[in-house]
Amino acid sequence: MKKIILILFLMILLTNSSVQALSWAYPFVVWSGNVYEVTDEEVIDSLIGKRIGEVKTKPNDMTGDFYGNASNLFPRGTEYFEISGISTDTTIAVKEEKGKWVKAVYVKKAPFHWMNLLTNPFPYLILILIVLFIGLLKMKKNSKK
Template sequence: MRKIISLFFVFLIGCTLLISTTYADWAYAFVVYDGNSYIVSETHIEPNKIGKKIGEVTEYSDREGTYSGNFSNQFLKGTEYYEIKGVNTKDAIAVKKSEGLFIKVNYNGKYGASGKQVNSEYNWQILLPYFIGAILLIGIIYLFLKKRNSR
């Protein structure tokens, strides 16, 4: 009976380790520039108010997740980012939607993947449950073998 209960707990721990957390919040369309998140607005920017090109979308996906780089869930890879004359890039930037049409995107804070880039680096918040699970599993195996050898 104890063997069955032990196996049940090992199975339960293994199943909980397969559940992963998604850090993205996709309640709105956004772009990421230089680790900062910007919400896409409906505001058009006149071409004469556009400054220099500061970057472009390096990764696009419409599937919820956490991505690194200059990412967007609305604009395709290669879509260009521009400064808006007289506006700090920490407040807003412009995205080139088409030739001569620029959309204002407003600063929303640090992007959720900054420091947690699931696709490109290890992260303790993700690895910790696996580490704890491995320690528990090793402990259970150790106790099982110790009890078995004492008979």
């Protein structure tokens, strides 16, 4: 009897697989460290400004983590554009596959992810150069003593 219970218990453990999937609150794109919610509102061709970027990464469907210019709706390579007369701080246009543009509205700053250091190292490079410059000044000052 104990063997049967043990076998049944092991079968339940081995066959009971859990499925995990993330449900997104809204479709989004990330550009320049900002999260924009993609709306259904179309942007007319005459309002489309210059190209400002594109989707480069996809978020992790299990954890929700993302970095860089990401989107949970659009494939890699989907382009972002300015909308004439509107600041990119509030709204951008996203090119759909059908050759139409949809409006994406600013929601929040994107959360920090360590991969952002690799995708946008410029601010950190400046910080490193400043630290090196201060270190060289201190070494020069100490060598004069």
